[in-house]
Amino acid sequence: MDQVSKKIDLVENTEIPNLFPKNxxxxxxxxxxxxxxxxxxxxxxxxxxxxxxxxxxxxxxxxxxxxxxxxxxxxxxxxxxxxxxxxxxxxxxxxxxxxxxxxxxxxxxxxxxxxxxxxxxxxxxxxxxGSDEHPTPNSEPPEYAIHDDARYVYDGDVYHYDAPYQLIHDNLMDLSHLGYVHLKTIGGNANVHMNAEMKVEQEGNTVKVVRHMPASEPPPTYQMAYPFKDKVDRWQEIVFKVSHITIWTGAVDANTDKLDDPQRQGFHMRGFHGITPETETTSHYFWTIATNPSDPEKAEELKATVVQQTKDTFDEDRIVINEQYQNMLKIPNQNMIDIHVDVAANRARRIIKELLQAS
Amino acid sequence: MDQVSKKIDLVENTEIPNLFPKNxxxxxxxxxxxxxxxxxxxxxxxxxxxxxxxxxxxxxxxxxxxxxxxxxxxxxxxxxxxxxxxxxxxxxxxxxxxxxxxxxxxxxxxxxxxxxxxxxxxxxxxxxxGSDEHPTPNSEPPEYAIHDDARYVYDGDVYHYDAPYQLIHDNLMDLSHLGYVHLKTIGGNANVHMNAEMKVEQEGNTVKVVRHMPASEPPPTYQMAYPFKDKVDRWQEIVFKVSHITIWTGAVDANTDKLDDPQRQGFHMRGFHGITPETETTSHYFWTIATNPSDPEKAEELKATVVQQTKDTFDEDRIVINEQYQNMLKIPNQNMIDIHVDVAANRARRIIKELLQAS
Amino acid sequence: MDQVSKKIDLVENTEIPNLFPKNxxxxxxxxxxxxxxxxxxxxxxxxxxxxxxxxxxxxxxxxxxxxxxxxxxxxxxxxxxxxxxxxxxxxxxxxxxxxxxxxxxxxxxxxxxxxxxxxxxxxxxxxxxGSDEHPTPNSEPPEYAIHDDARYVYDGDVYHYDAPYQLIHDNLMDLSHLGYVHLKTIGGNANVHMNAEMKVEQEGNTVKVVRHMPASEPPPTYQMAYPFKDKVDRWQEIVFKVSHITIWTGAVDANTDKLDDPQRQGFHMRGFHGITPETETTSHYFWTIATNPSDPEKAEELKATVVQQTKDTFDEDRIVINEQYQNMLKIPNQNMIDIHVDVAANRARRIIKELLQAS
Known part of the structure; x- marks a missing residue:
């Protein structure tokens, strides 16, 4: 297996000088x-x-x-x-x-x-x-205040992958696979996801992907969780950092709030995804999903629903990613072509690569 | 495992220059x-x-x-x-x-x-x-008309072996193991098989083995399938080609037909065996068994019986061949001695070896 | 795995020139x-x-x-x-x-x-x-007369270990792990075992460990097996030889017999432990346990109890030793520190090492 996994970028098929970003x-x-x-x-x-x-x-x-x-x-x-x-x-x-x-x-x-x-x-x-220069921390750990925010209920789990960590990044940075991998869970119409307006921004080692779906039908989970009146304005916001990704989605009643206003009201689903290499070829995936129940009486029920749906979805991803890696091992060191949905994932790969080369 | 399987002829314990016969x-x-x-x-x-x-x-x-x-x-x-x-x-x-x-x-x-x-x-x-010279076919695929012959009913299956393909050739080219491996199925008296008159012929890359057992007792399957009067003249014909082997057996009432007449009547069981390397150390085995029911009413019943017996037999072979290979891996690179029953199998090995050396 | 197991002394982390003591x-x-x-x-x-x-x-x-x-x-x-x-x-x-x-x-x-x-x-x-000089035996096999001694009943079993044989030596040569590994079976108070007076002697390639626990409470098995009056004087005797270890334990009524008298009376449990490398990294463990029932009517019952307790104990050891070796493979080639309980086990390691260097 070594020829595939060790120090080879699996997508770009080029050598990488270190295994994992340090510090x-x-x-x-x-x-x-x-x-x-x-x-x-x-x-x-x-x-x-x-x-x-x-x-x-x-x-x-x-x-x-x-x-x-x-x-x-x-x-x-x-x-x-x-x-x-x-x-x-x-x-x-x-x-x-x-x-x-x-x-x-x-x-x-x-x-x-x-x-x-x-x-x-x-x-x-x-x-x-750390590294030889910084065996002990030279920064504070990241914040994830949602877990301590009383407006939210949340839960999560730890998944083990027989695949290198960057394949999980690729998966999370691109939600266009929803229509194919998650047909039976949260997927819905593939073309809606594929054709939604998408903005990718990078600042330092952070990549942000934003998708807006204005005036669309609220999905069943949304309807159950929040008293929407009719059509909604939806958003999906993905933020990549070197060791973890957040995926925050939600909706407000159409034309009631600005979608890019951090204080926007409405219904929120906020996912945390810690992706930690176990070895060169295996990974841990720590995830939580938080949501803001409008009706406190339904908080536990809503949490259970949202966590279960998330679990089902991630089970599907795990199968695909493990299969993908097994197939890479079978037919190693072949070039891959890029398509439009890879923009954000490739930014993330470039950030990792530069960190590895710098260290 | 490499030292045993890769480019080493397992029986002759000599190096072979290529993995599989090309074209x-x-x-x-x-x-x-x-x-x-x-x-x-x-x-x-x-x-x-x-x-x-x-x-x-x-x-x-x-x-x-x-x-x-x-x-x-x-x-x-x-x-x-x-x-x-x-x-x-x-x-x-x-x-x-x-x-x-x-x-x-x-x-x-x-x-x-x-x-x-x-x-x-x-x-x-x-x-x-193919090969660099012939990436596309320069010949037609082999014929196996029995599958399209209305006089025959047939079925088959695909078996996976954790053993290199030539060990399956060895097994099929020598029916003398019937008495030991297939004691409980089609075996019968070991000495009858061991001592039957046998003729081995080679023409190009084809090896043909013919065994005749005149005036012998028809086995139970034969009796069920065909209205034999008494003793029968039986034949076994094995034809090896590089990628597949046919084993045709059958019987006529004693002294009624020439055994080497292609138009001979009687009861026939015609086996097709496609042996395809999966990797150097694993193989696919595609088999069918066809028979000619004398009574059309009993065609389905006869087919079911014949296919089941064949399946049982091949299950026994698979166990032996997989065990054989595991044992070769345990004690690798040792010489083997040849006995009389190896004549045809060794011809087949020589053909493969020459093809590998020529390519 | 090779870097850990092959020709490396796992405890001393030094190279060893041969795999197993010969002759x-x-x-x-x-x-x-x-x-x-x-x-x-x-x-x-x-x-x-x-x-x-x-x-x-x-x-x-x-x-x-x-x-x-x-x-x-x-x-x-x-x-x-x-x-x-x-x-x-x-x-x-x-x-x-x-x-x-x-x-x-x-x-x-x-x-x-x-x-x-x-x-x-x-x-x-x-x-x-054997060896090139002695392909055939130049000595008689060891005696183990207990198996043929009418005063004893015994039984045993064969265990397979996914660990090198010397880890089993280590385990048997030190009974101080009783208090931690065998908490639920024969363990009892850890400190009693740890602090008991212990004597280690070596003669040639034999190491003998003797522990005496005078005037102590007889454990339940002992009480069931023998009509002790009150407190007992207990002994544990471990004798290491290159290919097998005996562990003989027992007790007499306090102050009735000399503990080092081979003819002492009382209750005896005599364990035989044949430790045979299967490969560099796996082992066979052949064990029997014999005891001398004072009441012949209870012989079978006593044997069943003693064998079952021994089995339970060895099952616990097997888990620990297999885990220990797996962990050595995960983090290989690291030095280990010695503590007081390692004296006898280290003598045994030295004997093996010298035999390997001599051959």
């Missing part, structure tokens, strides 16, 4: 995944982590390998003081220092494992993927 | 497998095909990889005009030309996939495996 | 596994064997590969004269000589497979892993 915050877990009860094993960016919550509530990420005989610490148990290996009982605190070796008084200074810089913010656990 | 027609499907409803993904001779039937009935083989983002076209849908990719909706016609890109007017000339020369004949889909 | 008897089967009915395929020390019992009762080990077309002989059938290949019926006797080729009079002298030196002793089948 970035990547999602390594959703807050709800971490507990004081059960450690979580997760590999991100080729780094094997055990994640758990200290009894003081702090999220901790340690090297998932006991320094004694290499059993994964995630096979062990969380205790008040830290995490205990399930083989010979070495106990590590939240800094990775071994603080107890059963049956032995003196603890060698070498008895420790790496602790990794992570931060919990807006119900997301962010992992710092 | 040959190989079976890539049975006609009944192709429809206008559902595309079929199949790899033959390291070539990934999507096979489907155009709405005009024509069998089509295209490269199974969309030129845009590489999803297998076999994940898409067949439409009147051709096949549409399941990701962004590119539509390809039967020549592999992209004839529609949703949401985009101009179609680049590069937007196309390879179309492969295939031909449908006698309910078999033949694939041309 | 040793290794266990290749328990006597109860061999029959005259069904051949047994087993790979030991990278050698593919077919094991079966000759009709005269003798245990036979042949190369598991027919010299004709390489099918495993273990796919064949045992006959009075030997073993017959399941493909073309070649029959081999217990020396590996082919004694029948169906349908062929003359048997070529090359028609044979290797026969391996094995010996059955004390219900164990021992396999000689």
């Amino acid at each position: 970035q915050w990547y999602v390594c877990a959703l807050s709800k995944e971490l507990s004081t009860e059960k450690p979580l094993a997760r590999t991100v960016l080729n780094t094997n982590l055990v994640l758990f919550r200290h009894h003081n509530g702090q999220a901790v990420a340690l090297e998932d390998r006991c320094c004694h005989r290499a059993l994964a610490l995630s096979c062990g148990t969380i205790e008040d003081g830290g995490i205990r290996c399930g083989y010979h009982g070495l106990l590590y605190n939240e800094t990775g220092k071994c603080i107890e070796i059963p049956g032995q008084e003196k603890i060698p200074t070498k008895a420790k494992v790496k602790a990794y810089p992570i931060q919990e913010k807006n119900k997301i656990i962010w992992f710092w993927y | 040959q027609w190989y079976v890539c499907a049975l006609s009944k497998e192709l429809s206008t409803e559902k595309p079929l993904a199949r790899t033959v001779l390291n070539t990934n095909l999507v096979l489907f039937r155009h709405h005009n009935g024509q069998a089509v083989a295209l490269e199974d990889r969309c030129c845009h983002r590489a999803l297998a076209l076999s994940c898409g849908t067949i439409e009147d005009g051709g096949i549409r990719c399941g990701y962004h909706g590119l539509l390809y016609n039967e020549t592999g030309k992209c004839i529609e890109i949703p949401g985009q007017e101009k179609i680049p000339t590069k937007a196309k996939v390879k179309a492969y020369p295939i031909q449908e004949k006698n309910k078999i889909i033949w694939f041309w495996y | 040793q008897w290794y266990v290749c089967a328990l006597s109860k596994e061999l029959s005259t009915e069904k051949p047994l395929a087993r790979t030991v020390l990278n050698t593919n064997l077919v094991l079966f019992r000759h009709h005269n009762g003798q245990a036979v080990a042949l190369e598991d590969r027919c010299c004709h077309r390489a099918l495993a002989l273990s796919c064949g059938t045992i006959e009075d004269g030997g073993i017959r290949c399941g493909y073309h019926g070649l029959l081999y006797n217990e020396t590996g000589k082919c004694i029948e080729i169906p349908g062929q009079e003359k048997i070529p002298t090359k028609a044979k497979v290797k026969a391996y030196p094995i010996q059955e002793k004390n219900k164990i089948i021992w396999f000689w892993y």
Whole structure:
């Protein structure tokens, strides 16, 4: 497989000098995944982590390998003081220092494992993927205030992909596949999506795609969620950043609000998508979907509906992307042609490529 | 695995210069497998095909990889005009030309996939495996008239082997294994098979094996199918060609017909065996079995019996051949000894070897 | 995987010159596994064997590969004269000589497979892993008289590990993991095990570990098995030899017998552990557990209890060791720190290392 995945840009079929953009915050877990009860094993960016919550509530990420005989610490148990290996009982605190070796008084200074810089913010656990110059963070993790905004209800999940992370970027940066991949869920008429007015803007390492569909029929979910009067003005806004993408969509009654007004009213569906390489060829996909119920009584019902529909949609994407990658492996190193819908995805690829070349 | 399979003749343990004989027609499907409803993904001779039937009935083989983002076209849908990719909706016609890109007017000339020369004949889909000199066919596909002969009923199936194609040749060219592998199905007394008079002839790249078993007891299937009076004169005729083997067996009442008369009467079972490499180490096995019911009322019943028995037999062969290959991988590059039953199989191996050396 | 497993000492992270200690008897089967009915395929020390019992009762080990077309002989059938290949019926006797080729009079002298030196002793089948100097045994197989001692009842099983054999040595040479891995079975208080007085002695290639726990509470199994009056004096004795380890534990009424007296009375549990590399990265683990019922009426019940508890314990070890090795593969070639419990295991590693360097 190496000839395809390793250091080859799969779309442009050119060599890339590094694997993943450095000095970035990547999602390594959703807050709800971490507990004081059960450690979580997760590999991100080729780094094997055990994640758990200290009894003081702090999220901790340690090297998932006991320094004694290499059993994964995630096979062990969380205790008040830290995490205990399930083989010979070495106990590590939240800094990775071994603080107890059963049956032995003196603890060698070498008895420790790496602790990794992570931060919990807006119900997301962010992992710092640094460099020799910046082994520790030189920036704050990204904001995602929606998760802490009382007007919104939300939920999400973590998906594993047997495909490199940039294929997920490609998928999310282009919503024109809705009409083909998501025929049975949120798709609807393919040509409406394909022909909608689309604007792509780039600023630094951020790409923004905006689509407006004025005076269109509100889809069933929208009608259930919000008391629209008749036709609506819809929007889709995709914002790419190196480690995550937001896709915010929604609608107002036709001709009542400006679509590009951040304070616009109406119905909103706000998706968060953290895309984190696990290895060169596999990825984690952390997603949440938030919505603003107009009727608080229906909030739970609406959330359940919206989350389920999103899940169904992402299941379809996962199948396509995994199949796509398998087929790339079968017939490797072939050129691909670009079409009009690739504009935004290609901007994202160029940003990643430049970051890799710069590092 | 490479040291065993790749370019090493597994029996003679010598290097071979090429993988598969070129400028040959190989079976890539049975006609009944192709429809206008559902595309079929199949790899033959390291070539990934999507096979489907155009709405005009024509069998089509295209490269199974969309030129845009590489999803297998076999994940898409067949439409009147051709096949549409399941990701962004590119539509390809039967020549592999992209004839529609949703949401985009101009179609680049590069937007196309390879179309492969295939031909449908006698309910078999033949694939041309050419060379630089003959990328397109310089001969007609083989005839197999039995499939279009009203006196015969037949059916068949496609088996996948985790073993290189020549191990299937070996198996079919030697029926002496009947007594050991097929004890529970068509085997019978091993010594009868082992000691029957056998004639092996070669003409060009064709090997013919003939066995006669005069004045023998007709097996149960024969008795059910045909009103034999008493003892029968039986024959087995195996004809090897580079990409397929026929095994025709049958019987007449003892001393009523010449066994080598092509017009001989009696009961016939005619097997067709298309053996097509999928990769160096895996194979497709396309088989049909045809028989001539003496009583038209019993035609369907007889066909069902004969097909089921054949299936059971080939299931046994598949287990043995897959095990054989796994064991070759475990203990690779060892010499093998030849015994008397290998004469015909070794002729077939020599033909393949000479074709590989010549190309 | 090769960079981790092959010729690298996993704990010391240093190169080792050979794979397995030579000129040793290794266990290749328990006597109860061999029959005259069904051949047994087993790979030991990278050698593919077919094991079966000759009709005269003798245990036979042949190369598991027919010299004709390489099918495993273990796919064949045992006959009075030997073993017959399941493909073309070649029959081999217990020396590996082919004694029948169906349908062929003359048997070529090359028609044979290797026969391996094995010996059955004390219900164990021992396999000689020799060298160029000693292709045949230059010693007798080890004794394990317990299996033939009428005072004991015993049973056992064969476990397959996806881990190199020395990780199993490590596990058995250190019983301090009882408190962590075997919490739910035989573990009990971790600190009792960790802090018990321990003596490690080495003599030649034998390492002996002795632990005494005087005046302690007898565990439930002990109480059920033997009419102890009150507190007991317990012992644990581990004896490492290159290819197998014995772990003998037991107890007498406190202050009644010397713990180091071989003739001490009381309750005994005697474990035999044959650890045989299958390949560089996988292993076979042959174990039996024997005990001396004080009440003959309860012998079967006691045996069942003791065997079941042992099974449960070894299942836990297998999970930990397999996980440990998987984690070593994930994060390879890293140094490990030693703790006090590693003394005996490290002696065993040193013995193996010196044998590998000497050969």
